[in-house]
Amino acid sequence: MYPRSRLDLLLLLLPVLFLVVFFLWPLLYIVSYSLISGDKPLVSVWASIFDTVQLTVLWNTFRIAALVTLASLALGYPLAMFITNSNGLARNVAMAIVIIPFCTSVVVRAYAWIALFQRFGVVNKVLMWLGITHQPLKFLYTELGVIIGMTHALLPFMVFALVASLDRIDRTLVRAAETLGAGPLQVLSKVWIPMSMPGVLAGCLLVFISSLGFYVTPALLGGREQTMVAVLIEQYVNRTLNWSLASVLGTTLLLATCILYVFYERISIRAGSRVEG
Amino acid sequence: MTIKRRTLLKAGMGAGLAGMTSGLFTPALAQTNKPDHLVIPDAGGILRDAYKKAHYDTFEAKTGIKLVSAEYMGVAQLKALVDNQAWGQADILSIASGEAAVAAKQGLIEKIDYSNIDRAKLIPETVYDNFMLTSLSASVLAWNTKKYSDSTAPKTWANFFDPQAFPGPRGMWKNASLTMDIAALGAGIPKEKLYPLNIDAAIGALTKIKDDLIFWEHGAQSAQMLADNELDLEFGWAGRLFTPKKNGDPVAYTFNQAVLDGDAAVIPKGSPNRKWAQMFVDHMTDPENQAALASIVPYAPTNVDAQKFLKPEVLAGLPVSPESFGSVIFQDPIWWADNGDAAFDAFNKFLLG
Numbered sequence: 001m002y003p004r005s006r007l008d009l010l011l012l013l014l015p016v017l018f019l020v021v022f023f024l025w026p027l028l029y030i031v032s033y034s035l036i037s038g039d040k041p042l043v044s045v046w047a048s049i050f051d052t053v054q055l056t057v058l059w060n061t062f063r064i065a066a067l068v069t070l071a072s073l074a075l076g077y078p079l080a081m082f083i084t085n086s087n088g089l090a091r092n093v094a095m096a097i098v099i100i101p102f103c104t105s106v107v108v109r110a111y112a113w114i115a116l117f118q119r120f121g122v123v124n125k126v127l128m129w130l131g132i133t134h135q136p137l138k139f140l141y142t143e144l145g146v147i148i149g150m151t152h153a154l155l156p157f158m159v160f161a162l163v164a165s166l167d168r169i170d171r172t173l174v175r176a177a178e179t180l181g182a183g184p185l186q187v188l189s190k191v192w193i194p195m196s197m198p199g200v201l202a203g204c205l206l207v208f209i210s211s212l213g214f215y216v217t218p219a220l221l222g223g224r225e226q227t228m229v230a231v232l233i234e235q236y237v238n239r240t241l242n243w244s245l246a247s248v249l250g251t252t253l254l255l256a257t258c259i260l261y262v263f264y265e266r267i268s269i270r271a272g273s274r275v276e277g
Numbered sequence: 278m279t280i281k282r283r284t285l286l287k288a289g290m291g292a293g294l295a296g297m298t299s300g301l302f303t304p305a306l307a308q309t310n311k312p313d314h315l316v317i318p319d320a321g322g323i324l325r326d327a328y329k330k331a332h333y334d335t336f337e338a339k340t341g342i343k344l345v346s347a348e349y350m351g352v353a354q355l356k357a358l359v360d361n362q363a364w365g366q367a368d369i370l371s372i373a374s375g376e377a378a379v380a381a382k383q384g385l386i387e388k389i390d391y392s393n394i395d396r397a398k399l400i401p402e403t404v405y406d407n408f409m410l411t412s413l414s415a416s417v418l419a420w421n422t423k424k425y426s427d428s429t430a431p432k433t434w435a436n437f438f439d440p441q442a443f444p445g446p447r448g449m450w451k452n453a454s455l456t457m458d459i460a461a462l463g464a465g466i467p468k469e470k471l472y473p474l475n476i477d478a479a480i481g482a483l484t485k486i487k488d489d490l491i492f493w494e495h496g497a498q499s500a501q502m503l504a505d506n507e508l509d510l511e512f513g514w515a516g517r518l519f520t521p522k523k524n525g526d527p528v529a530y531t532f533n534q535a536v537l538d539g540d541a542a543v544i545p546k547g548s549p550n551r552k553w554a555q556m557f558v559d560h561m562t563d564p565e566n567q568a569a570l571a572s573i574v575p576y577a578p579t580n581v582d583a584q585k586f587l588k589p590e591v592l593a594g595l596p597v598s599p600e601s602f603g604s605v606i607f608q609d610p611i612w613w614a615d616n617g618d619a620a621f622d623a624f625n626k627f628l629l630g
Contacts, residue, residue, distance in 0.1 A: 224490070
């Protein structure tokens with residue numbers, strides 16, 4: 001902590017004001033809808049998240065978010081390792097591969113997946129031409145389709161967090177481990193992975209929290225059963241005008257996110273102190 | 278005990294902030310003089326262009342009041358508008374008839390004044406106390422012409438719900454409204470007995486075909502899925518399927534048992550420009566304007582006299598043509614406004630289970 005000057009505070013005023021007016025205030029407004037239920041008792045509105053529909057959708061949301069996080073980590077870690085260990089052209093090309101889809105609209109990407117995955121789309125045509133399958137396989141409107149589409153959309157977040165963390169690892173530690181006779185796998189498990197835990201945690205948290213609120217991809221690539229909570233909230237807000245239930249669901253997501261964040265802060269402080277200490 | 282949400286928030290958050298946010302939307306003055314324009318949130322896209330040519334421009338020529346389109350406003354935004362008296366955002370709305378009925382039930386819209394409208398010329402199912410349909414959209418049974426020919430294609434919703442006789446993946450809208458009305462028809466319920474809608478029968482019919490059922494979310498998606506051979510059969514909107522069909526995509530549809538809903542005109546409750554908005558509602562019943570609209574996009578007129586101004590080939594492509602009108606079914610928006618919660622709940626359970 002260093003003593004703050006007046007100028008510092010003045011510079012802070014504008015962003016803080018912006019966040020209060022355009023973020024905090026509307027957020028409190030939404031939360032207020034979950035606390036004031038009009039003619040229905042408050043308990044019954046909150047209890048309705050335990051109805052089959054709400055519970056199933058919340059379970060879907062958290063399950064899909066967890067699977068997307070795992071898939072992003074499994075794909076993102078090797079990619080981040082490659083990026084951090086390469087220089088010049090290779091690094092730039094690899095980064096571009098991550099960044100370019102990131103700049104494309106989620107809607108466009110969802111439609112691209114539809115074109116690839118549909119009944120007589122590219123993927124099924126190739127599989128049938130190779131004789132791997134005779135009937136077109138069903139990728140679209142399944143959980144697999146949603147997970148592939150969302151992993152693709154969120155992979156950049158994971159890679160950015162991992163690369164930032166991996167880049168900071170002191171390479172002399174890697175060389176020291178190698179000098180002391182550690183093989184590549186041991187270097188990975190003893191140096192890279194433990195040292196990159198803050199990045200892994202940050203990436204997982206970022207991907208998981210973003211997944212919770214995903215709307216477009218599950219709506220377009222998902223089937224009957226893959227309704228996620230954002231879709232349900234939209235339905236309550238726009239179609240049935242059940243704003244208190246929509247707000248209860250939104251507040252539930254907000255709480256889950258806050259709890260995860262506190263959890264993350266705790267762990268990352270511990271992980272961070274181990275690395276630095 | 279009822280606490281007004283806004284009162285509590287104002288008390289809790291400090292009147293300064295509350296004043297600031299609501300101040301953004303406060304109308305300058307309650308206006309009764311003739312305005313130079315009216316703001317109309319509408320469906321957008323090609324439908325907006327058609328409404329502009331048929332209704333907005335002609336109204337401006339007649340009265341000097343310009344109609345300014347805005348982004349589509351659903352009931353949720355309408356409620357926010359009326360609660361905050363944010364009049365500048367909408368003087369009149371073109372809104373889906375199902376949403377209009379919900380808005381009426383919530384007390385968000387004015388009564389329509391029919392005293393200057395020749396009500397006898399309007400199709401009775403398009404006239405309601407608080408809203409009036411201005412064009413009709415048809416939910417039709419469509420098929421992929423590579424899979425079915427005109428003679429082998431299903432003719433009725435009962436056929437559509439019979440995957441043994443009519444195999445292949447079939448698409449429906451991922452929405453309780455219209456999908457459940459059609460499912461009930463598919464269960465064999467005759468059109469005179471469709472309402473009150475039998476929710477269990479509708480869900481039963483959907484459950485029977487769930488292994489062959491694929492849901493689409495948006496109208497554009499439904500047209501694309503049929504044109505790309507993703508689906509063999511579907512319930513789609515004639516207004517969306519019309520262009521792919523004309524362009525030679527493998528798309529065909531029938532108006533037999535088409536379910537009709539439409540865009541309705543509504544006036545926000547308490548709007549200072551309601552007198553002028555009502556004048557525009559009167560204007561939209563004009564048969565020549567309605568015919569002009571239907572000639573641009575295949576959304577059918579609600580005024581029967583409009584048919585006189587339509588070319589025979591255009592009329593044949595509309596669900597109100599003499600050949601088709603006998604078999605079409607009007608969705609009952611009032612039933613949906615009263616029972617939407619139960620229907621959506623049952624539909625969501627079906628989706629997840």
